[in-house]
Amino acid sequence: MAETLNGKIAAVTGAASGIGLATTEALIAAGATVVMVDRDERALGEITARLGDRAIAQTTDLLDTESCAQMVPEILAKTGRIDILHCNAGTYIGGDLTESDTATIDRMLTLNVNVVMKNVRDVIPHMIERGSGDIVVTASVAGHMPIQWEPVYSGSKWAITCFVQTMRRQLNKHGIRVGQVSPGPVISALLADWPPERLQAAKDSGSLIEPSEVSDAVVYMLTRSRNVTIRDMIVLPTNFDI
Template identity: 60%
Template sequence: MKNRPFEGQVAAITGAASGIGRASAEALLAGGARVVLVDRDAAGLAAMQAEHGDAVIPLQLDLLDAAQCRTLVPQVLALAGRLDILHANAGLYIGGDLVDADTDAIDRMLQLNVAVVMKNVRDALPHMIERGSGDILVTSSLAAHYPTPWEPVYASSKWAIDCFVQTTRRQVFRHGLRVGSISPGPVLTGLIADWPADKLAQARASGSLIEPAEIGAVITFMLTRPRGVTIRDVVLMPSNFDL
């Protein structure tokens, strides 16, 4: 049990086919959980299922489609029978000067990074409250803690979601639920492909990027604390981040 702390539990992870979501899934699978992988990337979901077998339950959804988004929790419960851990991870990124940002892209990013997270968490709460236990994790960002000048739209979405995590946590802790966020610095995923080229090159050259597997290790740490302990937020960054 020590090496499989999530035995018998069901987790659902959004944006699970790649990047941080995939790293989270692999950490929870290694810990013995069954994991519902939520993503719109059917090929990525199929690859994860082929690699990990029956412990993986693929669920192809486009969370930007409101009708599909509403089905997330009901489908998880229909497929797996319960929900112990929700990792609201799916997100988009916009960097660069605000004046250059496409307004439709701003709408999509705010919808996925903020509204979809709120709706997914809201839909999971009744089931977890009824059971008197549950863990909710949200992927935030170091950008939620610092006014990053090269990503005002993205950083604003993470400041908003950081507030959501902290206020929701204070509403639901009395029901036996824990709510926390993980706030990594730049991670080696496709999400940072839109970084300014000079900033990305500088980060790569200085070793200022985090491997996704490091995020998975932190998620395992957060979820394996005694039930009376909530890790409210973990900020992690490359040691060379400030170079």
């Protein structure tokens, strides 16, 4: 039997756009209240005004060490609990390794890997104390295979796949489910680094999916009965070929 999300409190990082926004909207439609975490304060204000009382803005710069460390305490001060944490914020680098400067590599690895680990670490004591919780991480199909045109991005997602699956084993005895959703290419700002001809070819061939198709998978994962964990859901465009 499916679990209800009515009354649940969720926190979604990178919530002002793309998969994060789509997941926020889907969770609210399913009955949850969502704390929308993003650094774009203006966008959060506009979106929460549109979505209503069950959308709560949380302005956090995950790349700032202190701001990142305060994220979970500030959410708990607003809501009292966190039932669901969706670590979704991330960035993308494509192309040959020599085409990426080291500062950009550092930024991406910090956001895609370190921040996820820190956010999960910070929410664990709260969820263990309550004896329940769900942690979902936006990974990628790139975390399952070496994709030659995005070595830095693929490397970050391989790291996250390992982290998610080790944490799943650590936390399941505490009543906390940990899983990941691994999309193929999604129509979003993260594909801005793709060569224009490749992006257009992917659009023309139907090799991209919408953020809402990823959020559908997240809601499915969260609504399974508590004796079921979806450890990883790979969501691909039907015509995606790698």
